[in-house]
Amino acid sequence: MKNNNLNNILKDWDKNLKPRFKDASSLKNNVMSQIRAGSNFIPSSNIYFFVKKIYVYNLAAAAALFLVICGVLLLNLKTSKPGQATPDQLALVSTGDMSDIKKISGEVSKLFNDKVQWIIKSGDKMEIKPSEMTDAAAASPKILVRQTVFRKTDKGWEKVYVADIITSPDQQVVFKNDKNDGYLWTHQAGDNIIALEGQMKIKVNGETINLNYSGGQPEQTPVMLKNIKNSNSEYIVYQTVDRI
Amino acid sequence: MQESQAVETFLKEKTPEAFSSVVDEHVGMLRNFVYRIVLNEHDTDDIVQEAFITAYNKADSFKGKSKFSTWLCRIACNRSLTMIRNGSKTVVTDGEDCPEMRDACSSNTPDKPMINRETQSRVMTAVSALPEHLRAAITLVAIDEKDPAEAAYILGCNKATLYWRIHKARKILGEELGDLI
Numbered sequence: 242m243k244n245n246n247l248n249n250i251l252k253d254w255d256k257n258l259k260p261r262f263k264d265a266s267s268l269k270n271n272v273m274s275q276i277r278a279g280s281n282f283i284p285s286s287n288i289y290f291f292v293k294k295i296y297v298y299n300l301a302a303a304a305a306l307f308l309v310i311c312g313v314l315l316l317n318l319k320t321s322k323p324g325q326a327t328p329d330q331l332a333l334v335s336t337g338d339m340s341d342i343k344k345i346s347g348e349v350s351k352l353f354n355d356k357v358q359w360i361i362k363s364g365d366k367m368e369i370k371p372s373e374m375t376d377a378a379a380a381s382p383k384i385l386v387r388q389t390v391f392r393k394t395d396k397g398w399e400k401v402y403v404a405d406i407i408t409s410p411d412q413q414v415v416f417k418n419d420k421n422d423g424y425l426w427t428h429q430a431g432d433n434i435i436a437l438e439g440q441m442k443i444k445v446n447g448e449t450i451n452l453n454y455s456g457g458q459p460e461q462t463p464v465m466l467k468n469i470k471n472s473n474s475e476y477i478v479y480q481t482v483d484r485i
Numbered sequence: 486m487q488e489s490q491a492v493e494t495f496l497k498e499k500t501p502e503a504f505s506s507v508v509d510e511h512v513g514m515l516r517n518f519v520y521r522i523v524l525n526e527h528d529t530d531d532i533v534q535e536a537f538i539t540a541y542n543k544a545d546s547f548k549g550k551s552k553f554s555t556w557l558c559r560i561a562c563n564r565s566l567t568m569i570r571n572g573s574k575t576v577v578t579d580g581e582d583c584p585e586m587r588d589a590c591s592s593n594t595p596d597k598p599m600i601n602r603e604t605q606s607r608v609m610t611a612v613s614a615l616p617e618h619l620r621a622a623i624t625l626v627a628i629d630e631k632d633p634a635e636a637a638y639i640l641g642c643n644k645a646t647l648y649w650r651i652h653k654a655r656k657i658l659g660e661e662l663g664d665l666i
Contacts, residue, residue: 269505
């Protein structure tokens with residue numbers, strides 16, 4: 242409703258804009274004279290031989306590139322282990338995970354009479370923030386934000402930290418604990434996209450990872466938020482969002 | 486995509502003569518579109534001019550995946566955002582010295598609804614203060630009622646980013662114009 246009102250206000254504003262443009266014919270004359278003076282379009286037929294030459298070079302380059310890629314792929318096939326999951330696969334929220342999260346969210350909500358602002362679950366630790374919201378707002382559908390940190394090891398990527406943040410849309414989550422410090426805000430934007438804004442510090446293995454992001458993210462699609470490399474370690478952070 | 490006769494002819498012939506009709510057909514639409522982003526007549530005309538010349542020179546790269554007018558808007562939008570980021574200023578006005586706002590108060594025709602000067606001025610100030618990429622997104626969707634996929638194409642971003650920008654723009658405008666909404 243509010244969006245419609247704002248749209249109407251913007252439409253009225255637009256209808257009442259009366260920019261004082263010069264005569265359109267003078268703009269058109271400028272465009273046409275510049276086109277005629279030097280920016281003439283080259284008909285495709287005139288550049289046929291030039292294009293053909295480029296095409297032959299490109300074809301040769303593409304063939305060479307194809308051979309190099311095949312070589313690299315073959316090497317990778319020999320070195321990579323079968324069945325090894327990639328971080329984006331590991332960052333997915335499985336059906337089993339989602340069922341557990343729903344159970345936790347449901348039980349906690351029942352315990353606090355549907356007045357829960359957010360829940361953070363990391364490993365066997367769980368934090369709950371009771372809410373001051375009205376019943377309707379607190380009982381609105383929840384959003385899950387999963388943040389997963391991976392560390393590179395000799396064996397591949399190892400999951401070193403997972404936090405599941407269960408929150409209500411349009412509510413700012415402010416948290417401060419020994420592992421996580423910052424805020425997160427979510428909004429259900431439509432078309433299976435969740436808008437997020439967040440700023441946080443995650444402490445893992447003595448490293449502090451700073452995250453600062455805003456944007457839309459499709460549901461159930463892990464997105465890499467950060468990649469940190471230093472002299473002796475490499476970390477990546479993935480985020481997955483879903484509706485509960 | 487169904488194109489107008491002028492566009493069809495130009496895409497077939499690619500001559501300045503054929504392009505002349507394309508300019509006639511699109512100049513009004515493109516001026517309005519760009520003006521809402523840059524809010525300055527002079528910059529608008531510079532951008533529209535460049536957009537037409539670019540479209541003419543790059544006509545071969547137009548593959549017909551969108552309407553020609555949408556493609557033109559994309560070129561113009563890209564140029565507008567670059568121009569603003571490179572330091573060309575947009576007009577931020579309080580309405581007192583803005584002729585369109587003075588006129589708005591006296592015109593009350595069916596297609597030009599009565600909107601008082603103060604409201605017009607407040608909306609102008611709020612819209613001008615939006616970051617350019619948010620302004621472009623909200624005007625495309627709220628005023629032009631573009632389909633999200635088309636608006637995202639014009640802005641050169643994905644739909645998720647478009648939704649985010651619209652949401653952010655609504656939030657900022659809501660804070661500024663809350664009592665009007």
